[in-house]
Amino acid sequence: MKKKLVALLMAATLVLSLAACGGKEDTTANTDTKTNTSSTTKSNETKKNDEKITLRMAWWGSQNRHDKTVAVIEMYEKSHPNVDIEYEFFSFDDYFTKLKTLVASDNVWDVFQLGGNFPDYVSKIEYLDAYVKDGTIDTSKIPDAYLNITRDTDGNLVGLSNGLNTYGIAYDVDMFKKAGVAEPTGTWTWDDYADAARKIHKATGHFGTSSFTSSEFAAGCSTYVGQQGKLGEFGFFNIGLTGMGFKDPQMLTPYIQMRADLIKEGASPDAGAEMEITNIENDFLVTGEAGMTWVAVNQFPTIYKVCADQGRTLALATLPRVTKNGNAGSHIQSSQMLCVSKDSKNKKAAAEFISWFQNDVECNKILDGERGIPINDDCRAAVSGNTKNDAEGNGKKIMFDYVTLVGTFPTPEKVNVTSPAGQDEVVDLYRGYIQKVVSGEMTASEAAKLTYEAAEKLFK
Amino acid sequence: MTDAKKNSKVNKLKYPDGKTTVKRPFGERLRRFINNDNTVGYVFAMPFILGFLGFSLIPMITSLVYSFTDMTFGAKEIHFAGLRNFIALSRDDIFAKSVWVTFKYVILSVPLKLTFALLVAFLLTRKSRMVTLYRSLYYIPSLVGGSVAVALVWKQIFARKGLFNTVWMDLFDKTVNWFGGNGKLAIFPLILMSVWQFGSSMIIFAAGLKEIPESYYEAAMIDGANGFQRFFKITLPCLSPIILYNLIMQTISAFMVFTQAQIITQGGPQNETMMYALYVYNTAIKYSKMAYACAMSWVMLVIMVIITLIIFKTSKKWVFSEADS
Numbered sequence: 172m173k174k175k176l177v178a179l180l181m182a183a184t185l186v187l188s189l190a191a192c193g194g195k196e197d198t199t200a201n202t203d204t205k206t207n208t209s210s211t212t213k214s215n216e217t218k219k220n221d222e223k224i225t226l227r228m229a230w231w232g233s234q235n236r237h238d239k240t241v242a243v244i245e246m247y248e249k250s251h252p253n254v255d256i257e258y259e260f261f262s263f264d265d266y267f268t269k270l271k272t273l274v275a276s277d278n279v280w281d282v283f284q285l286g287g288n289f290p291d292y293v294s295k296i297e298y299l300d301a302y303v304k305d306g307t308i309d310t311s312k313i314p315d316a317y318l319n320i321t322r323d324t325d326g327n328l329v330g331l332s333n334g335l336n337t338y339g340i341a342y343d344v345d346m347f348k349k350a351g352v353a354e355p356t357g358t359w360t361w362d363d364y365a366d367a368a369r370k371i372h373k374a375t376g377h378f379g380t381s382s383f384t385s386s387e388f389a390a391g392c393s394t395y396v397g398q399q400g401k402l403g404e405f406g407f408f409n410i411g412l413t414g415m416g417f418k419d420p421q422m423l424t425p426y427i428q429m430r431a432d433l434i435k436e437g438a439s440p441d442a443g444a445e446m447e448i449t450n451i452e453n454d455f456l457v458t459g460e461a462g463m464t465w466v467a468v469n470q471f472p473t474i475y476k477v478c479a480d481q482g483r484t485l486a487l488a489t490l491p492r493v494t495k496n497g498n499a500g501s502h503i504q505s506s507q508m509l510c511v512s513k514d515s516k517n518k519k520a521a522a523e524f525i526s527w528f529q530n531d532v533e534c535n536k537i538l539d540g541e542r543g544i545p546i547n548d549d550c551r552a553a554v555s556g557n558t559k560n561d562a563e564g565n566g567k568k569i570m571f572d573y574v575t576l577v578g579t580f581p582t583p584e585k586v587n588v589t590s591p592a593g594q595d596e597v598v599d600l601y602r603g604y605i606q607k608v609v610s611g612e613m614t615a616s617e618a619a620k621l622t623y624e625a626a627e628k629l630f631k
Numbered sequence: 632m633t634d635a636k637k638n639s640k641v642n643k644l645k646y647p648d649g650k651t652t653v654k655r656p657f658g659e660r661l662r663r664f665i666n667n668d669n670t671v672g673y674v675f676a677m678p679f680i681l682g683f684l685g686f687s688l689i690p691m692i693t694s695l696v697y698s699f700t701d702m703t704f705g706a707k708e709i710h711f712a713g714l715r716n717f718i719a720l721s722r723d724d725i726f727a728k729s730v731w732v733t734f735k736y737v738i739l740s741v742p743l744k745l746t747f748a749l750l751v752a753f754l755l756t757r758k759s760r761m762v763t764l765y766r767s768l769y770y771i772p773s774l775v776g777g778s779v780a781v782a783l784v785w786k787q788i789f790a791r792k793g794l795f796n797t798v799w800m801d802l803f804d805k806t807v808n809w810f811g812g813n814g815k816l817a818i819f820p821l822i823l824m825s826v827w828q829f830g831s832s833m834i835i836f837a838a839g840l841k842e843i844p845e846s847y848y849e850a851a852m853i854d855g856a857n858g859f860q861r862f863f864k865i866t867l868p869c870l871s872p873i874i875l876y877n878l879i880m881q882t883i884s885a886f887m888v889f890t891q892a893q894i895i896t897q898g899g900p901q902n903e904t905m906m907y908a909l910y911v912y913n914t915a916i917k918y919s920k921m922a923y924a925c926a927m928s929w930v931m932l933v934i935m936v937i938i939t940l941i942i943f944k945t946s947k948k949w950v951f952s953e954a955d956s
Binding site for chain 1: 705706707786790808809810811812813814817900901913916917918919
């Protein structure tokens with residue numbers, strides 16, 4: 172009996188583990204066949220062409236982005252029959268996990284997407300300056316200012332930006348009205364922001380402001396420090412990304428105190444509520460439980476549409492400032508960019524594709540500014556003229572106007588939009604410290620000091 | 632083996648007169664090789680051996696080596712760092728917290744889970760036709776156990792406006808903020824989820840209960856023992872080897888808890904659910920500090936070995952084996 176039982180158990184484990192393996196194999200097999208079939212059909216079409224080039228490409232994003240990008244890739248393959256693009260797409264976290272393993276094995280995709288964290292991967296990035304010079308990449312319609320947003324601190328062109336982007340505060344117009352709070356002006360301050368949050372909370376019982384989640388660092392550190400002093404005097408990190416850009420940790424304190432107070436009073440989500448926000452689509456602003464939230468403006472048209480469908484109106488306000496006449500602290504930056512990898516065997520073809528991706532009007536009409544506002548003048552005009560008079564179109568129009576507005580703000584000659592390796596850990600620590608201030612385990616000033624120390628450690 | 636050895640020796644033997652022995656034909660030797668007991672054994676064990684080498688032994692050794700370097704995820708160059716990682720660990724607050732939180736989780740979840748599993752197994756020993764059905768039903772949570780989907784459901788249940796709080800609101804007119812406040816409550820939904828997945832322990836307990844001879848109970852009943860006495864004096868002692876097995880297995884797997892913490896709380900609030908495995912994952916994948924994470928894993932291994940040894944050593948005192956009596 173015992174023997175039988177043991178045998179049974181063993182068999183069960185075997186079957187289960189086999190089933191698990193089977194499942195995995197299945198999925199890989201599926202994707203394999205997908206790429207296989209697509210490549211075979213393509214090779215049939217292009218039998219005459221001897222020089223067959225295969226480019227591997229990858230990106231992260233939402234389903235909307237995946238659909239649009241795949242459509243564009245198919246379009247490129249049709250007009251360039253000798254090029255076969257094998258694509259992969261991921262969520263943000265998975266993308267970087269995969270990228271790191273590819274970096275370790277010297278096998279990074281030919282064309283890949285990177286954001287402000289590119290210094291982590293700079294060893295794998297092929298600078299594009301040479302390709303611009305020999306004409307592979309066409310920059311005739313791209314203003315220099317928009318090329319500069321994807322240069323590293325030494326001035327090398329690391330990629331071509333997928334789009335212009337900047338931060339803003341999205342807010343619910345009706346909630347402001349209901350609470351009797353004046354809508355934000357172009358020069359509102361963080362005090363006004365906190366005040367509005369409190370009043371909305373009191374009047375509606377909802378959160379005055381949603382949590383900024385992982386953007387808390389961008390708000391309370393990068394932006395908040397940059398807004399102090401003279402224009403360009405301070406930054407969280409210095410321009411060369413070799414150390415801190417300010418000396419007094421206490422410059423961080425008022426923001427931490429403000430945020431902690433709001434959470435304590437219930438005007439902003441506490442840790443438990445914050446956990447329920449997994450992406451911008453279920454942010455409390457979008458679910459109707461908060462009056463404001465922090466957005467990267469390329470997300471705005473999406474949430475605008477969702478809220479319009481529920482009968483609510485969103486608007487976009489500039490970032491609150493430290494003082495009314497102080498620095499805006501916001502500037503146009505690259506949402507993400509496409510880079511050519513050093514591991515690529517077809518660097519020229521990859522550069523050609525990137526050039527097409529950013530410059531082709533038809534291509535950008537399909538992409539529709541989902542990655543940010545196109546950097547090419549013609550494409551930008553085409554995409555902004557593309558706005559229909561519906562919810563999504565209106566949201567897009569607000570985004571375009573907003574980016575134009577931010578473009579008029581005085582910005583320092585050099586801004587640091589990149590982040591040093593290891594910043595993720597500092598972000599997590601920073602958010603943890605704010606929670607500790609909320610629970611009274613430390614003061615805001617201690618939290619500021621610890622954050623500063625943690626960030627400083629990145630350069631040791 | 633012995634056969635094969637003899638044969639190979641015979642093949643090479645040369646007689647003084649220079650004549651070699653008759654060499655067996657290749658097919659014959661191949662057949663003998665294939666039918667050899669050892670060959671058969673190794674072939675059948677090969678899937679495990681390959682898996683063990685590729686997925687366990689070699690990665691483990693590599694990680695041990697890495698733990699003495701400054702390797703980062705995706706780095707090309709690595710340098711020897713001596714004990715620096717381990718020294719840094721001793722100063723890492725979050726690490727200390729994760730050890731504490733994991734202990735808390737193990738100490739609370741394992742006994743609860745085993746008690747529950749034993750209770751249900753005991754109830755399901757009655758002779759009824761439905762027993763098999765019930766057993767299968769109670770096993771279902773364990774089948775979907777470690778899955779992300781269940782963790783997501785769990786997250787919804789205990790959310791601010793989730794199922795739990797809706798019911799609680801109706802009953803007591805207030806809500807429980809499980810994952811908010813100072814975060815001290817956050818670990819309990821995770822523990823509850825683990826307790827809910829008692830199926831595999833239950834099946835093993837149920838099998839063990841069947842093994843206890845009916846005659847013991849009959850004898851006890853004739854002596855006038857009541858239900859409680861029968862349970863504590865007969866069932867528990869007879870079951871103690873199986874309890875030991877379950878205790879060890881569940882303790883080890885509880886130490887490795889990851890999915891719930893990652894999906895439901897991401898370690899928050901204030902690292903109150905920062906399980907050891909989750910912190911290892913964050914350090915290695917999110918912060919790219921691979922070597923540091925390797926060092927952490929090895930400390931965890933040592934801790935787990937010590938705990939398991941303690942359980943084994945103390946087991947002599949409470950595990951009753953029929954052979955001894």
